[in-house]
Amino acid sequence: MPQLTETSTEDQQLLDKLRPSRIVLPVLIGLSVVGFMFWRSYKPGDLAPLANAKPLWLLLMLVVLVARDAGYVYRIRYLTQKVLSWRAALDVIMLWEFSSCVLPSAVGGTAVAPVLLHKEGIPLGKSVAYIMATAMLDNLYYVLAVPLVVLIGGDALYPHEALQGGLVATLRIGFILSYVFVTVYALLMLYAIFINPQSVKRLLVRLFTLRGLRRWRNKAYKMGNEMVLASAELRNNGRAYWLRAALSTAFVWTARYLVIGCLIAAFIDVSWPEFWLIFGRNLTYKVILLIAITPGGAGIAEGAFPTFFGKFIGTATMTNFMVLIYRVVTYYLYLVLGAVFLPRWVARIYGKPKVAQIMHS
Template sequence: METNAQKMLKSLSPRKVILPVLVGLGAIIYLMLSDDNMDFQEVKQAFSSLNPWWVGAALIVLILRDAGYMYRIRHLTSKKLSWNSSFFVILLWEFASAVTPSVVGGTAVAVFIMNREKIVFGKALAYVMLTALLDNIFFVVASISVILLAQGDIFPPEAKSIPLLGFHLNLEQVFLISVLLIATYTVFMGWGLFLSPKTFKRFLGYLTKFSFTKRWRRSAIRSGNEMIIASREMKGHSYTYWVRATFSTLMIWSARYLMLNCLINAFTHFNLLDVSFDELYEQFLIFSRQIIMWIVMLVSPTPGSSGTAEYFFGEFFEEFLGVGIVLAVALLWRLLTYYAYLIVGISILPKWVSKVFRTRKPSVQ
């Protein structure tokens, strides 16, 4: 097994799950024990009266989201990935993202996984970059849209300030920093991928010619070369190709956010058959705040946003559930959207390794 493969598989090691699990569970336990208003009897009662139909709806939406991921990656590869290969690519990609800091993500591992599934390196790199670009465009456009529609209700009024880089910032400020970073990165990547990859490479070279940036020059040149390769693979796609890629991205993220609506409805016993305008607006706020929360979480330095996600969940959704119950729901939410992928990743990784390393070699053409 080649050195690069060993390095990639090391990043997928089951031992990697220990730190994010300890951080995430530790954050929940700490928040529960440090909250004077925490009533464990109330939490027990809330779980005992849980609406099973909404829990079932949450699971269905979760499955639809993963199916959407598989459809999108299969579509982006022009069906060169089978459904079986798409299954392994997406779930191992999710696993890689869960054990690496959100600000880093699992993109390098995703390229490696696709390459092992007989997608040539240049194409695999292009598809991963395109996926990230589509997701980031969604984040920026959707977040601006919901802020305009919510008319000032999108940020919790009682949220605590957050220490960041020596400053204490409110949620609006943290969001603004995050979305500006994402937008800048998206414009930068779009420019390199679709407009001028060679200029992109020269720009990276210019940025790393100074004495204090020379340490990153080799990595910058490699990134520039990879962008040129990826850009070449993006040419010649039809209008339908882009429409389907965009639609599937909308479906994926909408399903991800609607899953929490279903979970919260399970605890609040929201009745879809007898609903008022105010209740519909509340559902819109729950959906919208997830978009904002996700952007804030993207700059988390912890693996899979462990600790960060649990903390921000309480800040954003306490008013819908109450002080005590919100942390219990946060644990259930993370169980379905995070810990489940750690378990699935550990379960399918040996089978995938056996499949691709015994019968296949990476595509390099």
């Protein structure tokens, strides 16, 4: 009976996080911010570049978007050692993206993903291990990509043209601190999974006994246990497994960061150095999204976009149009897809009677 109650609670928490009504708040926030930005700066003549749209770049942007999602589906299917069917892998990725859109950016879809895998028939310990592997690989991509874009872009990665010196310095410090944090976290996960998970668990528990950190001690203990489980599940996988996982991770994140450049190039003439600088600025833009407290960074992502990319676009009106299109294809699209995939997934996992309950919650 206790196990049944625990499972029921887990199911209810999952469905609560994924309920369609969560769409309303981020849409209202995001569109309100974009609407205000248009109202403040709209000039009809500023949208003239729309007449010179380059279909090839628009097509390339769509190809990049589809390739990114295909890469995610491929990665989760092969990380789970093909336990997931292609359909199940697609459902998991679409609901993972949906949860990232309706939950605060600091939480993201990672909190939901292990339960999604568990509901697909993968034991919870393995589910946690696979999600920890994706988190480790994602962080390692960031750790390796940042030095490369800093080498290419240098100080131009920071929007000096849009921010005063003090704000640029604050952004630089935030960028450096986030990089250090992600690097330490990625190395800690590497050590925990492949070398000595028990020592990392003990370190976490001791660290969170310090005054000021004690409130998160239980979470640290749980995370330590998850690392031990992940190590047991993953450390003996062969080189081919990790090579495939690493290459698919590099593919999906590179595609993710190419979207803005492709979108801008579809309407504005940009040189190749500018295109790669746009790619690099995505990594500094990400710092703002990491600390966003709104669902999916709604409002904050829209408001910060002109600061980082307005230089390459020109007028404020055209920049605001780019903001809208960018969020449509990378955010609002996944709210819609989530609302489409969710009832199908719920019907497949829980049965059709549950669909009506969640759709009206």
